Amino acid sequence: MASNVIMICLAGIMLVSGWKVFTILRNYQADKSVYNKISEEAGDDIDFDALRKINPDVIGWLYYEDTVIDYPVVQGENNDVYLSMLFDRTWGGCGTLFADCVTEAPFNQFNTIVYGHHMKDGTMFACLKELRDPEYCAKHPKLELTTPEGKFDLEIWAFLNEPSDSNIYQTNIKAEEDKQKYLDLAESLADYTTDVKVSTEDRLVMLSTCAYEFEDARYIIACKMVPQK
Numbered sequence: 001m002a003s004n005v006i007m008i009c010l011a012g013i014m015l016v017s018g019w020k021v022f023t024i025l026r027n028y029q030a031d032k033s034v035y036n037k038i039s040e041e042a043g044d045d046i047d048f049d050a051l052r053k054i055n056p057d058v059i060g061w062l063y064y065e066d067t068v069i070d071y072p073v074v075q076g077e078n079n080d081v082y083l084s085m086l087f088d089r090t091w092g093g094c095g096t097l098f099a100d101c102v103t104e105a106p107f108n109q110f111n112t113i114v115y116g117h118h119m120k121d122g123t124m125f126a127c128l129k130e131l132r133d134p135e136y137c138a139k140h141p142k143l144e145l146t147t148p149e150g151k152f153d154l155e156i157w158a159f160l161n162e163p164s165d166s167n168i169y170q171t172n173i174k175a176e177e178d179k180q181k182y183l184d185l186a187e188s189l190a191d192y193t194t195d196v197k198v199s200t201e202d203r204l205v206m207l208s209t210c211a212y213e214f215e216d217a218r219y220i221i222a223c224k225m226v227p228q229k
Contacts, residue, residue, distance in 0.1 A: 026170065031046065031092040032123065038087050039070060046146040055087050059106050061146040062097060062114070062154075067127040069143065073114055075099040075106055075115075093117075094124050103171045107147050107225065110173050111204045118210040118219075125209035126217050131159050134192050143223065145205065154205050154223035157198050159188035164216040168206070176200055186222050198224050 041050050042061060051058045057074040064070075075083050079101050087090035097116040099106040106112045116125035130136045144155040162168055168186060173179050179200035187193060198204070203225040211217035 012129075020158050031086060031094045031105040034086050034090065034092065035071060038072060041058060042072070048148050049152075050147055055089060058087075059099060059147065063144040064127070064140070065144075065145070066140060069121050069127065070093070071097050071116075071124070073097045073099060075103065076101055079115070094119050097124065107152075107203070108146070108149070109203070109207070110179050110200070111171050111206065113169060113171055113206045113208060115208050125207065127208050127220055128207060129211065131156070131219070131221055132161070132191070134159075134194075137194060143207075145225065153226045153228055154208075155196045155226055156194055156221060157196040157204075158186055158193045158222040158226050159211055160186065160189050160220040160222065161191055161211055162218055163211055163214075164218050166220075167216070168220060169208075190222070196224050
């Protein structure tokens with residue numbers, strides 16, 4: 001009798017676990033389908049007029065060759081709304097890539113921070129973990145950012161593994177002295193830097209996602225924004 005009860009309990013646990021896995025995978029696939037459709041709407045040259053009809057919060061499009069990163073970037077009224085909302089404003093666990101809400105002029109000022117989830121299915125910013133390896137970075141040294149202003153290369157300058165409350169999370173830096181202090185801080189905190197040269201005259205884009213090296217860890221990819229010729 002006891003063995004039958006145990007078997008029934010185990011079967012129940014397996015059914016519940018199986019259903020949870022199925023639901024998670026189904027949600028992952030649904031989110032991917034949404035972004036595949038949005039990518040088609042945007043086209044190869046990124047049609048911002050078409051994207052604004054879907055979501056007026058759009059501010060850019062981020063692409064990283066040989067990875068899954070091929071997504072729109074938004075800026076919301078706060079830093080919570082796009083954690084679980086897709087670009088088409090439907091619910092979705094993978095959320096949307098978004099610039100820090102307090103940024104006054106995203107991609108048009110000294111420093112812009114872009115957040116994205118580290119999804120278990122490898123989507124959104126999950127692949128940024130590969131940049132822990134400098135050799136991987138050397139083979140994949142830049143991303144591409146398209147904004148209404150034009151197209152830019154995001155040349156990777158530094159890789160950081162920092163806590164979520166790190167001083168690196170600063171934006172709207174305006175004074176020349178403060179800009180230099182920020183560059184010095186980033187370099188001092190970096191696990192490694194590349195041969196990319198940065199100065200206070202440059203525009204930076206910091207890509208941030210969750211990491212699991214320690215509690216509340218974050219991977220941060222510091223990039224120099226360079227107009228494409």
